[in-house]
Amino acid sequence: MNSAGPLQRRQRMLNQKKLIVSHAPFWHDGSSITVRSYHTMLAALPAALFGIFTYGMPALGVVSLSISFAIIWELLINKVTQRTVSIGDGNAALIGLLFAMLLPATSPWWMVATGTFVAVVIGKHIYGGIGGNPFNPVLIGVAILMVAWKDYFDFNEALVNYDLKFAMVYPLAAAKHLGTSGIEAFSTAGLLLGQHSGGIGATFGLGLILGGIYLIIRGFIRWEISVSFLAGVFVTALLFHMSDSSLYAGPVFHLLTGYTLIGAFFLATEDSSSPVNFIPMLIYGAGAGVMTVLIRNIGTYVDGVVFAILLMNLINPICDKIRPKALGKVV
Amino acid sequence: MIKRSFIGLTKPILKYEALDVKTPEPTIIQEPKKVSLLIDRTYGFKDTILLKSGDTVKTGQKLSVSENSDAYVISTVTGKISSIETLAGDYGKTFTSVSIEVDENEEIDDQFKTLAAEPTLDSADNFLSGVPGKPSFKIFSDPEKPINTIIVNGVDRDLLVGTNQYVIKSDIDAVKNGVRILKKITGIDNILIAVPQNLMQDAIGGGAQVVTVDSEYPATLPAMMMQSILGQILPAGQSCEDMGVCFLSAEAVASIGTAFEEGRIPSTKTVTFINKDGVKSLASAKIGTPVRDIINAFGVTLNEKDRLISGGPMTGATLYSENFPVLADTDAIMIQDRDNIPFISDYPCINCGECVRACPANVPVNMLVRFLEAGQYEEAADQYDLYSCIECGLCSYVCVSKMPVFHYIKLAKYELGRTTSAEATNA
Numbered sequence: 118m119n120s121a122g123p124l125q126r127r128q129r130m131l132n133q134k135k136l137i138v139s140h141a142p143f144w145h146d147g148s149s150i151t152v153r154s155y156h157t158m159l160a161a162l163p164a165a166l167f168g169i170f171t172y173g174m175p176a177l178g179v180v181s182l183s184i185s186f187a188i189i190w191e192l193l194i195n196k197v198t199q200r201t202v203s204i205g206d207g208n209a210a211l212i213g214l215l216f217a218m219l220l221p222a223t224s225p226w227w228m229v230a231t232g233t234f235v236a237v238v239i240g241k242h243i244y245g246g247i248g249g250n251p252f253n254p255v256l257i258g259v260a261i262l263m264v265a266w267k268d269y270f271d272f273n274e275a276l277v278n279y280d281l282k283f284a285m286v287y288p289l290a291a292a293k294h295l296g297t298s299g300i301e302a303f304s305t306a307g308l309l310l311g312q313h314s315g316g317i318g319a320t321f322g323l324g325l326i327l328g329g330i331y332l333i334i335r336g337f338i339r340w341e342i343s344v345s346f347l348a349g350v351f352v353t354a355l356l357f358h359m360s361d362s363s364l365y366a367g368p369v370f371h372l373l374t375g376y377t378l379i380g381a382f383f384l385a386t387e388d389s390s391s392p393v394n395f396i397p398m399l400i401y402g403a404g405a406g407v408m409t410v411l412i413r414n415i416g417t418y419v420d421g422v423v424f425a426i427l428l429m430n431l432i433n434p435i436c437d438k439i440r441p442k443a444l445g446k447v448v
Numbered sequence: 449m450i451k452r453s454f455i456g457l458t459k460p461i462l463k464y465e466a467l468d469v470k471t472p473e474p475t476i477i478q479e480p481k482k483v484s485l486l487i488d489r490t491y492g493f494k495d496t497i498l499l500k501s502g503d504t505v506k507t508g509q510k511l512s513v514s515e516n517s518d519a520y521v522i523s524t525v526t527g528k529i530s531s532i533e534t535l536a537g538d539y540g541k542t543f544t545s546v547s548i549e550v551d552e553n554e555e556i557d558d559q560f561k562t563l564a565a566e567p568t569l570d571s572a573d574n575f576l577s578g579v580p581g582k583p584s585f586k587i588f589s590d591p592e593k594p595i596n597t598i599i600v601n602g603v604d605r606d607l608l609v610g611t612n613q614y615v616i617k618s619d620i621d622a623v624k625n626g627v628r629i630l631k632k633i634t635g636i637d638n639i640l641i642a643v644p645q646n647l648m649q650d651a652i653g654g655g656a657q658v659v660t661v662d663s664e665y666p667a668t669l670p671a672m673m674m675q676s677i678l679g680q681i682l683p684a685g686q687s688c689e690d691m692g693v694c695f696l697s698a699e700a701v702a703s704i705g706t707a708f709e710e711g712r713i714p715s716t717k718t719v720t721f722i723n724k725d726g727v728k729s730l731a732s733a734k735i736g737t738p739v740r741d742i743i744n745a746f747g748v749t750l751n752e753k754d755r756l757i758s759g760g761p762m763t764g765a766t767l768y769s770e771n772f773p774v775l776a777d778t779d780a781i782m783i784q785d786r787d788n789i790p791f792i793s794d795y796p797c798i799n800c801g802e803c804v805r806a807c808p809a810n811v812p813v814n815m816l817v818r819f820l821e822a823g824q825y826e827e828a829a830d831q832y833d834l835y836s837c838i839e840c841g842l843c844s845y846v847c848v849s850k851m852p853v854f855h856y857i858k859l860a861k862y863e864l865g866r867t868t869s870a871e872a873t874n875a
Contacts, residue, residue, distance in 0.1 A: 137755045137789055138766040140855040142841035143782070145790035146452040146460055148848045150798060206795075248798040248849070336456025339801065393801030393814055437815075443833035444671065444809035445684040 150247070153337050154207030158214055160328035160337075161383060165218055167324055168317035171281065172222035176317045179224050180217040186233040187213030194242045208247050212236050215255045215383055218318025219376060219423075221275035228269055232258040252430045253387040256423050263423065271419075276314050283312040288374040289419045292366040300366055308373035319379045329382030338386035341398035346381040347372060349406020357414050365414055376422035377409065384422070390430040392437035400436055405429040449726075449761075449788060452846075459806055460846060462665035462762075464604065465720075465728065466646050467613040474614070474718060474730035477745050479525065481550055483736030484773045485511070486535065486543040488519040503529045505548060506557040508713050510575065513544050522578050524715035524734045527551040538765055539862050545773075548736070556712065564711040569633045576707055580717040580735065581700025582776035587689050588634045596692040598636055599677065600627065600701050602643035602651055603661050603668040604779060606760020608728055609720045611779040612698040616643055617650050623698055624655040625705030630696075641698070642673060665762065666808055666840035670695050685835035697779075717774055721746055722761075722782035724754075733774050740770040742781055755784040762841040795849040796821075803843035803853060809836045813843045813853060820856040825864050834860055 169176045191209035195202045203209075216236055220229065239261075240254030241247065263270045272287035279285060284302040291299035303313055311321035319325075332338040354368035371377060376384070385391060385405050392401050405425045412421025450462060495514040505511060505523045512520040513532075527550040535543045563571040573585035588595055600623065602616040616623065627639050641658050643651040651658045659677050661667050671682045673695075680691060688695060703714045719731045721742055731742050739758075743750055750756065750770055757764040758778050774781075803813035811833045819828040828834045834857065843853040 133769055133771075134750060134752050134754075136750075136766070136768055136770075137753055137784075137786065138768050139755070139792070140766075140852060140858065141759075141764055142762040142845050142854060143755065143757055143764065143766075143784060143789075144449045144761045144845055145850065146450070146846050147790070148452050148456075148802070148846065149850065150795065150848055153800070153848060201794075246796065248796040334455055334457055336452075336458075336802075340457070388801075389799045391799075393799060393804045394812075440812055441810045443684065443811050443836035444675075444838065445682045445686070445836055446833055447683055 150206040150208065154211045156335060156337055157332060157383070158207070158211050160331045161214055161218065161318065161325075161379075163324035163328055164321040164379070165214060165318040167311055167321035168218065168222070168319075171311065171320070172276075172279065172317060176222040178226075179220055179222060179229055179317060180214065182226055182229045183217035183220070183233055184210050184213035186230050187216065187237050190234050190237040191242070194238050198242070200246070203246065206247065208241075209237055212241070212254050212258075215318075215379075216258050218379060218383075219255070219259050219316045221269065221272055222317050223275045223278075224269060228262060228266060232262045234258075235261045248389050250389050251433070252427055253384055253390050255387070256384060256427050256430075260423050260427060263418075272314050272316075279314070281314075283307065283314075285314050287315065287419070288313050288370070289413060292370065292374075293413070293419055296364045297362060297366055300370060303370065303374075305369055305373065308370070313374065315375065316379070319376050322373045322378055325378040325382055329378070332382060332386075338382065339391070339393070339398055341395060342386050342391055342402040343381045345399045345402030346385050346406045347377075349403035350377055350381075350409055351406075353407045353410035354414075357410065371410055371413065375413070375420040380405075380409070380422040380426060385426050385429070390433055392433050394437055394440040396439050397433075397436040400439075401429050401433060404432070449790070460842070462607055464644065464663050464665060464668065465608050465610045465613070466644060466663065467610050467617055471617045472610075472614065472730050474732040475721075475745055477731050477733035477737055477741055479550060479734055480737050480741050482530065482547055482738075483525050483527075483550065483734060484545045484547045484738070484771075485521040485523065485736045486545050486773065486775060487511070487513055487521045489513070489534065489542040489544050497532075499529060499532060499546060501529050501531055504551075505529065506555040507715070508560060509557040510559065511546060520578070521546070522575065522713050522715070523548065523557075524736050525550045526554045526556075539858075560707070560713055561711040564708050567629050567633050567708045572633055572704065575713060576704060578735070578776050579700065579703035579707060579714050580776055581697040581703050583696050583700035583704060584694075587694055588636075590689075593689055594692060595634070595636060595689065595694045596638060597678065598630060598634070598639045598694050598696060599673065600639065600641045600654070600656065600698055601668070601695055602641055602647060602698040604720075604760070605668055606763050606780070607665055608722050608726070608782070609760045609780040610728065610730065611718050611720050613644065613647055614718055614720075614730055615698040615702050616641075616647050616654070619702050620650055620653040622702035622705040622709075624653060625709050626701035626703070627654055627656045627705070629704055629708050630701065640677065642668075642677060666838065666842065669838050669840055671838040672808060682838075684833065697777075699779075717776065717778060719774060719778060720780040722780060723748060724783050724785040724788070735776055736773045738771050738773055739767060739781055742774070743770060743783065748783060750783060751786060753786040755786070755789055757782040757784065762845065763839065791850070792844075792852045792855075793850040795851065797851060798849055800848050802846040802848055806842040806846045808840060808842070809833075809838050811836050811843075817843075817851060817853050817856060820860050825860040828860055829864060834864075837861075 187209045236254040236258030240257035241250045244250045309322040333340040351368045354371040357365035358367045408425035409421040507526045509523045527548045530549045531547045533545045535545045560575045639656040641654045756767045816832040841854045
């Protein structure tokens with residue numbers, strides 16, 4: 118066969134325009150992890166800012182420190198493990214922000230540093246970084262702190278020096294120890310508008326709901342998880358309330374206090390540790406909701422959101438096996 | 449490029465191109481000085497080569513490289529063979545490229561003309577498998593997989609492409625002839641024409657039952673059409689031909705019609721040209737025309753690091769050179785500016801579930817891609833429905849991590865295919 122010699126062919130290739138060759142598809146919808154992280158932070162901002170205005174400089178300190186530390190830990194672990202620097206995707210900053218929102222405004226600096234270390238390094242990077250974590254990193258951080266330094270997480274004790282224009286008793290603690298009589302001071306409107314004590318970014322119900330709705334509409338979180346989580350809390354609390362209304366608080370109270378709302382919209386919906394199929398999402402969300410109220414009403418902890426979601430993170434991989442049959446699959 | 453909408457709650461909606469009410473007029477690309485024709489390379493190294501440089505060929509002449517191979521190409525021009533080379537294609541495929549310098553005095557080879565009066569499957573198989581639209585006739589003579597239904601594709605496989613719709617709109621008579629001849633030579637009476645809603649009226653003249661196809665991607669992929677038109681679900685890992693259904697593009701059917709009606713082999717391909725800014729125009733060019741000629745005809749400059757695509761934005765294939773010729777199945781030529789090329793990343797899956805919701809075949813892409821990344825193709829096929837994939841590319845399109853998901857899937861299928869054929873040879 119008379120074909121062009123290799124030299125000749127190479128010469129011709131050198132003179133050619135070099136085009137980008139790659140595999141289909143050639144379009145992308147423009148979404149990215151960075152956009153996702155920053156919009157989630159944006160949605161969390163109203164509640165976080167409200168907390169900062171309520172608790173002043175100490176709260177601002179905790180939030181800033183937490184975000185900075187989360188980013189620093191991520192950068193350090195990137196360097197130590199010699200992987201690409203991943204702080205640009207905004208996930209570390211998001212972990213830092215959400216972590217701070219769960220803390221009392223008076224948390225000492227070393228607690229913030231330890232908590233973010235646990236969240237970013239032990240919660241996320243040990244499993245291979247973003248997407249590999251079986252548990253919500255923020256909740257791992259908080260859970261370790263709650264077990265290690267219980268007193269700092271007692272909101273009544275932590276916020277004892279604050280005298281704001283509302284009852285400074287932590288609503289869930291009051292409900293647990295005093296029953297329904299202890300929570301008469303809290304109106305639904307007051308709880309929605311943040312007239313109660315708690316974590317920096319966890320008290321402003323309205324802000325969290327608006328942020329959550331924004332995330333749902335933009336498709337950054339999966340509505341099935343949030344809705345079923347809230348439904349789980351509501352139904353279980355309602356059943357308890359119906360069985361003994363003097364001992365157990367009503368469902369609306371449970372929805373608006375503690376970490377319920379931030380849990381429903383920002384924590385339970387963490388991508389890697391939650392299911393993606395429809396039925397599993399409902400099971401996961403509802404399960405976490407039911408567990409939350411069970412821990413609050415029967416368990417020893419005042420708030421159950423942290424452990425309830427961590428527990429459901431555990432069943433996520435098995436749960437997510439319930440899925441629609443693939444096209445043409447012969448079983 | 450269609451970006452994610454503000455409201456990301458719903459699945460992405462990608463609409464197919466709908467042709468204007470007025471039939472567009474394709475730009476005629478001038479006959480080039482030199483054409484190159486590609487022949488599938490299926491012969492062995494020891495086979496005698498039938499062609500050599502300096503041979504003269506006539507328009508319509510059948511060119512095969514070797515006696516032992518039945519792969520051939522029909523010359524679309526008259527002229528002298530200037531070079532014969534080997535070209536590499538996707539997935540290890542190789543072609544023999546025959547370049548012909550065009551002579552202005554066209555001579556027509558009349559071998560086919562004598563056969564055209566009496567259409568048979570044999571003469572179609574021997575002369576028409578390289579006509580515009582690239583029909584395959586081999587499948588009709590496979591005794592193990594009898595075909596009982598032919599679907600004439602008046603829809604285009606990919607977004608932005610309007611080639612087959614144009615054929616339905618402008619040349620329904622040829623389609624009608626093609627349908628008639630197909631019925632005669634294959635003996636299959638069950639022929640359907642699938643068109644988008646807006647071409648329903650145009651397609652009635654085709655002499656076959658008309659069915660409409662949804663206008664939302666990926667409704668025109670064969671597996672989806674099997675389901676929506678015939679109500680049959682394609683079993684994972686099988687092809688439509690295994691189920692007795694054969695898809696032929698409207699352009700192919702029209703070419704068959706014209707060939708037998710006029711006694712000459714059609715050689716002009718309708719191509720949708722998609723500009724850098726997404727503007728679409730139609731062109732008609734001889735098969736074998738270098739892609740460069742089409743780009744020049746529309747006054748577009750192709751720069752270094754741009755992307756040149758044969759086919760549409762979701763399922764096309766990139767070309768590495770603008771010298772690459774227009775082939776019988778090149779429905780579209782698309783150019784992407786280097787500033788608009790979305791790059792893929794090496795980020796891991798974050799399990800956001802966008803792909804799972806976008807997948808029309810219910811494949812658990814989030815799990816699948818984890819196995820594919822690790823190279824565990826067999827597990828991926830056994831447990832996570834690799835073979836249910838209908839290759840629409842939506843998973844890569846929506847991926848938040850910008851993973852090359854579709855790429856991984858194609859690679860896995862290719863690798864598994866190689867192992868199976870190696871096992872079959874060794875057994």
